[in-house]
Amino acid sequence: MTATEKSCEAPSGVWGFYYFYGMSNLSVFLAKSEVKAHDLEHKRKIQFNIDKYAATVVRGKEQFAHLELARKKAKNVKWQAIEHLDSYLEEFEKNFTARGGKVIWAENADEALEAVLSICREKEAKQVVKSKSMVTEEIHLNAFLAKHGIESVETDLGEYIQQLDDEPPYHIVTPAMHKSKEDVARVFHEKLGTEPNLTPAEITQIARINLRKKYREAEVGITGGNFLVADIGAVCVSENEGNGRLSTAFPQTHIAIVGIEKMLPSVADLELFWPLLATYGTGQEVTVYNTLFTGPRQEGETDGPEEMYVILLDNGRTNLMRPEVRESMYCIRCGSCLNVCPVYKNIGGHAYGATYSGPIGSVITPHMKGMEEHKHLSYASSLCGGCTEACPVKINIHGMLLANRITATKEGLNGYKENTGWKLWKRAMLSRKLMNAAGGGIKSMLVGRLFKDSWGKRHEELKFPKKSFNELWKERK
Amino acid sequence: MKTSKARENILSKIRKALGTHKAPQPYPAAAEDVTPVYSTTELTDEENFASAFIKLGGKFVYCYNEADLVENIHVLYENSGWKQVICSDPALQNVLNKNRLHISTLADHTFPEAEVCITGCEALVGRTGSILFSSRQFMGRTAPVYYPIHIIVAYAHQVVADTNHGFRLLQEKYGEQMPSMVNFNAGPSRTADIEKTLVVGVHGPAEVYCFYVDA
Ligand code: SF4
Numbered sequence: 291m292t293a294t295e296k297s298c299e300a301p302s303g304v305w306g307f308y309y310f311y312g313m314s315n316l317s318v319f320l321a322k323s324e325v326k327a328h329d330l331e332h333k334r335k336i337q338f339n340i341d342k343y344a345a346t347v348v349r350g351k352e353q354f355a356h357l358e359l360a361r362k363k364a365k366n367v368k369w370q371a372i373e374h375l376d377s378y379l380e381e382f383e384k385n386f387t388a389r390g391g392k393v394i395w396a397e398n399a400d401e402a403l404e405a406v407l408s409i410c411r412e413k414e415a416k417q418v419v420k421s422k423s424m425v426t427e428e429i430h431l432n433a434f435l436a437k438h439g440i441e442s443v444e445t446d447l448g449e450y451i452q453q454l455d456d457e458p459p460y461h462i463v464t465p466a467m468h469k470s471k472e473d474v475a476r477v478f479h480e481k482l483g484t485e486p487n488l489t490p491a492e493i494t495q496i497a498r499i500n501l502r503k504k505y506r507e508a509e510v511g512i513t514g515g516n517f518l519v520a521d522i523g524a525v526c527v528s529e530n531e532g533n534g535r536l537s538t539a540f541p542q543t544h545i546a547i548v549g550i551e552k553m554l555p556s557v558a559d560l561e562l563f564w565p566l567l568a569t570y571g572t573g574q575e576v577t578v579y580n581t582l583f584t585g586p587r588q589e590g591e592t593d594g595p596e597e598m599y600v601i602l603l604d605n606g607r608t609n610l611m612r613p614e615v616r617e618s619m620y621c622i623r624c625g626s627c628l629n630v631c632p633v634y635k636n637i638g639g640h641a642y643g644a645t646y647s648g649p650i651g652s653v654i655t656p657h658m659k660g661m662e663e664h665k666h667l668s669y670a671s672s673l674c675g676g677c678t679e680a681c682p683v684k685i686n687i688h689g690m691l692l693a694n695r696i697t698a699t700k701e702g703l704n705g706y707k708e709n710t711g712w713k714l715w716k717r718a719m720l721s722r723k724l725m726n727a728a729g730g731g732i733k734s735m736l737v738g739r740l741f742k743d744s745w746g747k748r749h750e751e752l753k754f755p756k757k758s759f760n761e762l763w764k765e766r767k
Numbered sequence: 768m769k770t771s772k773a774r775e776n777i778l779s780k781i782r783k784a785l786g787t788h789k790a791p792q793p794y795p796a797a798a799e800d801v802t803p804v805y806s807t808t809e810l811t812d813e814e815n816f817a818s819a820f821i822k823l824g825g826k827f828v829y830c831y832n833e834a835d836l837v838e839n840i841h842v843l844y845e846n847s848g849w850k851q852v853i854c855s856d857p858a859l860q861n862v863l864n865k866n867r868l869h870i871s872t873l874a875d876h877t878f879p880e881a882e883v884c885i886t887g888c889e890a891l892v893g894r895t896g897s898i899l900f901s902s903r904q905f906m907g908r909t910a911p912v913y914y915p916i917h918i919i920v921a922y923a924h925q926v927v928a929d930t931n932h933g934f935r936l937l938q939e940k941y942g943e944q945m946p947s948m949v950n951f952n953a954g955p956s957r958t959a960d961i962e963k964t965l966v967v968g969v970h971g972p973a974e975v976y977c978f979y980v981d982a
Contacts (some may be wrong), residue, residue, distance in 0.1 A: 494961075557934055577897060579952055
């Protein structure tokens with residue numbers, strides 16, 4: 291971190307929470323974006339990571355002879371899963387239960403947290419090992435368990451770094467994307483007392499040694515799930531490090547917390563979805579460990595947990611079933627739309643103030659957590675369409691951002707001033723005569739005044755040409 | 768079945784939404800299209816596996832038969848300076864120990880600090896270079912990931928074309944007794960979490976060998 295960055299950055303730690311305490315989500319978003327967008331060091335790190343990602347994605351895509359067809363087929367499969375989500379959930383439950391697993395349904399974060407706690411209490415758990423999962427970020431599991439005297443340690447290297455540094459993940463696939471190797475070495479030095487300036491390989495070895503003990507000691511292993519598979523009642527976990535494998539091998543209880551939208555109808559769909567997730571997520575052809583769990587240790591098996599639970603989480607997801615954003619339920623959380631988004635690249639993952647950042651986060655967060663407080667996220671896009679182009683499941687992301695704006699506007703949530711502004715502006719635009727009469731100066735003033743707060747600050751003040759297009763066109767004739 | 772309030776609420780919200788609006792299938796033509804989406808090669812499944820596995824960072828060792836396998840493992844053992852090698856597969860251990868190699872067993876739930884673990888596998892996937900493991904194998908959840916070096920012994924009949932063939936193989940083998948865990952492993956454990964710098968051997972093995980027995 292450079293000296294300039296330090297001086298202009300809001301206090302880190304738990305989100306610099308107190309710094310922004312009392313500000314609305316919108317103002318926090320604007321304040322954080324303002325800091326990040328003008329922070330060149332930050333931009334350099336993100337650009338560096340994203341460039342490397344982009345180069346490998348090209349290679350990953352080479353495994354497809356017909357990528358476009360693969361994406362269309364994938365969208366069809368997710369459409370099938372979501373259009374019959376109720377029956378697939380029941381089918382999943384039936385199959386998973388038949389093999390001795392237990393299914394718990396949770397309508398919100400509190401219900402999921404309570405379920406985890408009561409399992410931990412029953413097992414008298416003091417130590418939990420966790421593999422990377424955005425859902426557990428969403429429900430703030432670690433903080434909750436800590437409050438109840440249970441240590442939950444992150445085992446994914448990127449998450450482990452973020453946990454040591456007391457920061458939420460920056461990116462849904464690459465949690466510590468915003469940290470340079472020097473930053474990470476510093477965190478290890480400060481938090482674990484290691485030598486300063488360790489290399490990435492040395493840092494990795496330290497994490498390996500520290501966490502191996504934890505896998506053996508922990509009573510409970512918690513994972514998320516990349517997919518639910520209805521026809522065989524399975525939870526899939528994709529990971530590269532092996533921490534997900536070990537977290538589900540040693541502890542005697544495995545809890546998987548999975549969003550209900552992660553559904554796939556059949557195990558046969560994985561042949562398409564695993565490579566798509568790998569290629570768009572990290573540019574690999576296939577992830578190092580793709581694992582299916584269909585229950586606890588079966589009779590005749592020699593290792594593995596005695597009990598397995600799946601917590602099916604709603605937490606606002608059913609709100610996404612409304613027609614105009616239903617496609618957002620097809621998301622496989624590959625992170626590709628984040629990596630191409632000019633807004634994400636500028637303001638970074640933390641500015642959004644939401645678990646799911648980037649374009650898809652901006653689509654779903656207002657519905658999952660409330661339109662009123664989060665509608666501004668739908669405007670965190672230039673509507674360039676890069677996200678839609680980059681999506682392995684061909685989700686119409688920018689179309690849905692626009693739909694959210696319309697929803698927010700319809701529900702009158704954009705605030706009196708902005709609404710009035712748009713109306714007057716529209717009236718002026720619609721009336722040719724009024725517009726021609728006004729002349730450039732007045733037009734600029736009109737816009738500048740009405741949108742002063744929400745528009746004027748970051749954009750160049752809009753300057754209209756002296757003559758309207760209409761006038762210029764007439765003159766030409 | 769125990770009914771839970773949350774269950775009923777979630778399902779009824781979904782049903783209500785589906786009742787008000789049915790989305791049309793996005794790409795009906797693509798659903799009918801049976802063109803394979805993946806690139807194909809002129810190679811056999813075995814050759815595809817070997818080249819994909821090597822590309823993933825795996826070390827592929829070809830063996831004509833079991834005698835050759837024992838010989839090759841012995842050569843590697845002699846030259847690598849490994850102190851302790853264990854084997855989790857009883858049948859395999861039999862083959863190895865009959866032939867002057869002294870490799871200890873991975874006993875239930877004791878995890879000796881060995882550097883190397885030898886295991887069998889369920890299948891080799893040609894297109895992706897992945898190796899299929901399951902919890903029906905002895906210590907199937909732990910043995911393939913806990914040790915720094917992993918040696919897999921595979922036989923020619925275990926090679927399949929792609930992922931779904933692997934699933935089918937499992938189904939034929941186990942029927943109703945499907946393993947509780949099924950894993951497709953593609954090469955050494957790795958991370959690129961720090962500045963996208965590739966580091967191998969994070970939590971799983973840093974070195975993965977596949978001894979392929981062509982018999
Ligand atoms: S919306 Fe598409 S590109 Fe974005 S994370 Fe989801 S699947 Fe990936």
